[in-house]
Amino acid sequence: MLKIYYGEKEDAIYNTSVYFKFNYNPEWFKDPDIIHMVKDIDNSSVLGNGAIDSPVLGVIAPVTLSGGLKTLILIDKVQDRIFNASNCGDNCAGWLLRISRERDITVNLRHLMDFGPDDFEIMIMNTGDIVHNMDELIPVAGRYV
Amino acid sequence: MRGSVSLRVRSAHLQYEQTFHRNITILKGDSASGKTTLVDMIQEYELNGSDTGIILSCNCPCRVLSGNTWKEQLKGMHGSLVFIDEGNRFAASEEFAHEIRRTDNYYVIVTRESLSNLPYSVTEIYGIHSAGKYASQEPVYHHMYRIYGDYDLQNGREPQLSSIKPSIR
Known part of the structure; x- marks a missing residue:
């Protein structure tokens, strides 16, 4: 299940790009799901040596990936930290839901991310409410952001 | 600083062009749309000037504010974007919010958070669209569009994108 703290959360990693820069593991880029994420969000390809082939910037290091993608990778790979998922655009929402179907993940959000028109299951940690669509989510989460 | 600030910044692969009308502009939108790349280009140009190969044209200095020393940095920024x-x-x-009230800069803030301490207009919230073909000889043109400002409340019409200008060379 996806668990979300809305609003300020002091112990969450706010600047996820900086955290990624000093903590990413090149091995992560051998994971087929990460390779898929890189293609889907940044329209880029993971090369065999862990470098990334970006259509915009050429061959780049993982630290140059988009802020949203780096945050998504951290949420997937670093399970003992809570990350500020407001560095992710709405185009990352589907991946958050997908990862959370495989295991529980907890994130901090400081804005109302659009999780799309389909049903989902999200626990709002501020209140303990479990919501199943955006119509249920907005009135609860909106109190905190 | 008063009036509009026009910015054009270009590298071999990317080009951004935008006019900023108010002292606070918010930039948001999907991941990988080029927001951070724009800030990186401004910062590289600020640090290394024409050695970067970046061509930057603006009617005021362009600066980047970041990190825990922001207050010290801000003291040296006047009449800047x-x-x-x-x-x-x-x-x-x-x-x-308190500090910038005493400055004459224009601010472009990349964030999805609602900045309740800052007096910005809903019409000055922008996203970025790109036009052009990556890996071609022409730089890809990045164009900012108003996310809410062009919404016609009375008629409920969807926002319309402004026309995209041709790439400069």
Whole structure:
């Protein structure tokens, strides 16, 4: 299940790009799901040596990936930290839901991310409410952001 | 600083062009749309000038404000277009709102958070669209569009994108 703290959360990693820069593991880029994420969000390809082939910037290091993608990778790979998922655009929402179907993940959000028109299951940690669509989510989460 | 600030910044592969009308502009939107790349280009040009190969044209200095030393940095910024990338916790703080009231800069803030301490207009919230073909000889043109400002409340019409200008060379 996806668990979300809305609003300020002091112990969450706010600047996820900086955290990624000093903590990413090149091995992560051998994971087929990460390779898929890189293609889907940044329209880029993971090369065999862990470098990334970006259509915009050429061959780049993982630290140059988009802020949203780096945050998504951290949420997937670093399970003992809570990350500020407001560095992710709405185009990352589907991946958050997908990862959370495989295991529980907890994130901090400081804005109302659009999780799309389909049903989902999200626990709002501020209140303990479990919501199943955006119509249920907005009135609860909106109190905190 | 008063009036509009026009910015054009270009590298071999990318080009951005935008006019900023008010002292606070918010930049948001999907991941990988080029927001941080724009701030990086401004910062590289600020640090290394024409050695970067970046061509920057603006009617005022362009600066980047970041990190825990933001207050010290801000003291040296006057009459400038100041960019703040996402990940800078201070941008949502009361202290920042208080400090910038005493400055004459324009601010472009990359964030999805609602900055309740700052008096910005809903019409000055922009996203970025790109036009052009990556890996071609022409730089890809990045165009900002108003996310809410062009919405016709009376008729309920969807926002319309402004026409995209041709790439300069």
